[in-house]
Amino acid sequence: MLLLKNTDEIVRLNGIYKRLLSNAGVKLFEGEGRIVGPNEVEVIQLDGTKLSYSAKDILIATAITSDEALSLEELPKRVVILGGGYIAFEFASIWRGMGSTVNLCFRKELPLRGFDDEMRALVARNLEGRGIILHPQTNLTQLVKTTDGIKVTTDYGEELMADVVLFATGRIPNTKRLNLQVVGIEVDSIGAVKVDEYSRTNVPSIWAIARMFQNVSIR
Template sequence: MSFDLQDSRNFGWELSDEIGFNWKKLLHNKTQEIIRLNGIYKRLLSNAGVTMFEGEGKLIDAHSVEVTQPDGTEKQYSAKHILIATGSRAQLVNIPGKELAITSDEALSLDELPKRAVILGGGYIAVEFASIWRGMGAEVDLFYRKELPLRGFDDEMRVVVAKNLEGRGIRLHPGTNLTELRQSEDGIRVLTDHGDEFTTDVVLFATGRLPNTKRLNLQAVGVEVDKTGVIKVDEYSCTTVPNIWAVGDVTNRINLTPVALMEGTCFSKTVFGGQPTKPDYINVPCAVFW
């Protein structure tokens, strides 16, 4: 980043010697952007003639959903078809002191920018936040179980990414797990399975996500899930109940927003368009911002 700023002067940009960064301004702008995007999606739904009910829903039977509204009142709705698209949530690793850690949900809502950060995980969320915090000046230690980050990506690329991360000053700890977190006077003490200890301001768990299915009452109506709560579906996104369907992260196929949109389009064609269509998972692109 510093080289880009230096080079920019040669391209006519006039920068003062003092370059500051305002964390709270970033958080405010982030929140405003989320509000803006949510408003766009709500308008798209409304303009398409979709009736929206806000609340927590659960299945009553194969054709009925009970919704607990924000004021606590309950209403039931019936339909020929039901589509489940409740997404997933970040999970905390089950180690002593896990309540001291955060997930990606809270990482961009911290009151202060951390000066020291420990990140557990080797996926793209872990790599991205390691780059973000290091780029903002924090000391970052990245722990993961494998020898290289980004499991599932091209191995040669993984080597390049690891070298690049180290070149930026991110300390990598391959083949290492965290075993305990403890609160101390000067921060959070982090213990590893190698017997090492670190002190940090924040610990981020980026070790995968779990489907949001626990409170949907699925098994009571015959919708099968696996041991982690993932909904089992066929090639057309239909569950084990013929009129109940599921798309997106709750099915744990390829957990990317564009893929969920594609699955939803295929569901619509199959159920309402008279064109049985299977989602196509061949050559799905993805990006890692590091």
């Protein structure tokens, strides 16, 4: 039921976004887009045909999603999550709220690095109050599939059993297939497009929106 509801909601939201774009006079072409010149984009449509468009300015806005975590066909009874950010907390709360046993491991003493320490401590207490088992300053060293599920070993030697292991440990840009190198667009070590304070790349006619979703891996 959750999977069906999730799919229905994604379809509904996509329909709303398409209507908003259409009402604003935006032409929508579904397919894979890539840069072929400082002022030219190629779109490979779903049927394989290619379209080419020229423009004064080009805006790059790409993303990957964590839909897979909500696409499980069965509710896991035991979950181990590695991550100390808001995505890890969201899924920990969802699964715990549905009755799963949830072990949440994160590498720092407190979760939500970069936020106020008092607020971080409050969040940790609230998570524990919901019945989520916290493992601060903990990393995972080994996953072994067994007949009883996945045996998870921490760097403290503790063993946890899980039906699902979720890694919510970072953000990655979705730029590998955009052909950015053809016009010399600069990216950083993980592939994120470098922009200035006005979101402009090193190519004056090309701009980029820093929009990335949490990289989620499910085992």
